[in-house]
């Protein structure tokens with residue numbers, strides 16, 4: 370039997386929750402509805418869903434607080450989260466992504482957009498056919514064990530950052546535009562802004578620590594992974610005679 374993905378809908382407005390649930394069920398998903406953060410937590414304690422649609426503005430704890438908590442919990446850290454938000458400005462959207470959301474949908478949204486984003490996020494999180502282990506200048510990535518290390522030290526990467534790094538390492542030294550990264554790493558970029566790439570590159574660099582400089586920004590062109598990162602140029606000041 371085909372697996373029916375379970376979606377937890379955390380939304381305090383019943384009309385929106387019902388609209389989402391009806392459309393998801395009609396398209397082969399199982400849905401559970403939680404009206405606030407406490408009932409959402411109860412649902413998650415009972416069963417970990419395949420995806421969470423999370424309203425930003427909730428009574429009590431906000432969606433942002435919940436997203437951060439679930440990302441920090443080993444039981445839920447891999448569960449994709451799509452934030453639903455009426456807050457349209459870029460700073461808010463970036464805050465949502467920084468809290469660990471995989472994507473966001475601005476209200477009002479069409480049900481077609483909702484389904485496209487849900488499917489895209491699930492596809493991105495689905496196990497990929499494993500590729501070869503790659504090692505470049507002390508940075509190693511092994512898709513079969515899902516491990517990344519730098520100089521023998523294990524690093525912790527989120528699923529999108531892992532995929533991004535895998536792609537960059539697979540074609541090291543080549544420059545990739547944001548649009549081509551969206552296409553190759555995200556797969557379905559119809560509704561995703563190029564700015565999203567920058568957010569994940571930032572997260573990837575942070576996760577890589579000392580190896581973060583290997584992910585280079587190429588001005589006006591995009592990003593590349595290089596074994597020979599440019600060192601910051603230090604211009605010696607002339608000492609006054």
Ligand code: CA
Pocket residue numbers: 380381382424425426427
């Ligand atoms: Ca709300």
